[in-house]
Amino acid sequence: MRVLITGGAGFLGSHLCDRFLAEGHTVIAMDNLITGSTDNIAHLVGNERFSYIKHDVTNYIFLDGPIDAILHFASPASPVDYLELPIQTLKVGALGTHKVLGLAKAKGARFLLASTSEVYGDPQVHPQEESYYGHVNPIGPRGVYDEAKRFAEAITMAYNRYHGVDTRIVRIFNTYGERMRLRDGRVVPNFIQQALRGEPLTVYGDGAQTRSFQYVADLVEGVYRLLLSDEVEPVNIGNPGEFTIRQFAEMINEITGNKAGIVAKDMRTQDDPQVRQPDITKARRILGWEPQVDVEAGLRRTIPWFREELIRRGELS
Numbered sequence: 188m189r190v191l192i193t194g195g196a197g198f199l200g201s202h203l204c205d206r207f208l209a210e211g212h213t214v215i216a217m218d219n220l221i222t223g224s225t226d227n228i229a230h231l232v233g234n235e236r237f238s239y240i241k242h243d244v245t246n247y248i249f250l251d252g253p254i255d256a257i258l259h260f261a262s263p264a265s266p267v268d269y270l271e272l273p274i275q276t277l278k279v280g281a282l283g284t285h286k287v288l289g290l291a292k293a294k295g296a297r298f299l300l301a302s303t304s305e306v307y308g309d310p311q312v313h314p315q316e317e318s319y320y321g322h323v324n325p326i327g328p329r330g331v332y333d334e335a336k337r338f339a340e341a342i343t344m345a346y347n348r349y350h351g352v353d354t355r356i357v358r359i360f361n362t363y364g365e366r367m368r369l370r371d372g373r374v375v376p377n378f379i380q381q382a383l384r385g386e387p388l389t390v391y392g393d394g395a396q397t398r399s400f401q402y403v404a405d406l407v408e409g410v411y412r413l414l415l416s417d418e419v420e421p422v423n424i425g426n427p428g429e430f431t432i433r434q435f436a437e438m439i440n441e442i443t444g445n446k447a448g449i450v451a452k453d454m455r456t457q458d459d460p461q462v463r464q465p466d467i468t469k470a471r472r473i474l475g476w477e478p479q480v481d482v483e484a485g486l487r488r489t490i491p492w493f494r495e496e497l498i499r500r501g502e503l504s
């Protein structure tokens with residue numbers, strides 16, 4: 188296949204580039220680099236099946252030649268990023284998804300949308316299954332991301348129903364691993380860096396809020412299987428192992444041997460979900476998929492990458 192990956196220089200996009208190349212496909216990565224980085228794809232330069240185009244997908248996309256599949260992963264994805272980039276976040280989810288769907292229609296390509304557990308908002312149903320409509324505040328600070336992704340799902344289904352575009356929607360739950368941006372402000376990069384520097388981990392609020400963390404390799408496998416499946420309706424891909432943020436901080440301190448403990452900070456964003464855990468019954472049934480890497484094993488793979496990266500930047504000796 189000749190595959191276009193938008194957000195291809197981002198955390199998830201770059202891992203998808205690796206996977207599709209490893210499977211023998213040709214990959215075009217597209218990114219405007221507002222949160223992505225060419226560092227994430229530097230190792231692919233010289234691969235004749237790989238190319239990179241710097242482009243903002245909210246503008247018209249022109250691509251020569253056939254395209255068989257498009258994975259639309261372009262978007263800021265950290266709460267800190269979308270608070271700083273609210274208009275870009277809305278535009279890429281809305282205008283960007285429209286442009287990329289238009290390209291899929293013109294090329295007769297299969298289209299996969301990277302959606303999110305944020306479509307469930309601060310959920311009143313737990314765990315979250317795909318049939319739950321969510322509990323989203325449209326005008327809160329997270330609304331720019333949540334509503335953009337909800338719109339993206341709606342326009343994806345409209346292109347499927349009205350234009351006959353072959354579409355897939357993955358709802359991605361918290362994912363971590365190598366190549367997360369060091370300063371994206373999310374809990375995994377924050378905690379790992381604090382632990383490696385011997386600083387206390389900043390737990391926002393009382394730390395009783397929960398998240399369920401998935402290692403990036405599991406996400407990539409789920410996305411790959413979903414693309415090849417014939418499921419048009421949304422599928423959750425995440426690890427159901429659920430922890431309070433305080434438990435998660437304690438785990439990172441234990442793995443890294445950090446003795447500096449935890450410090451409470453009053454920094455939770457408005458509408459920060461109190462709980463989050465994927466129901467993956469559908470992914471198990473339809474894709475035969477479930478996570479293979481538990482959170483401790485995933486962190487043991489991820490922490491050394493952060494250490495190397497901090498040393499490379501001269502921020503850690």
Ligand code: UDP
Pocket residue numbers: 265266267361372373374375377378389390391392396398432454455456459460
């Ligand atoms: N969080 C925290 N300390 C940090 C960063 C985040 O306690 O240094 C909390 C945050 O309030 C949220 C959870 O960790 O409840 C996950 O936040 P993240 O920004 O990773 O993404 P979210 O899951 O909210 O989209």
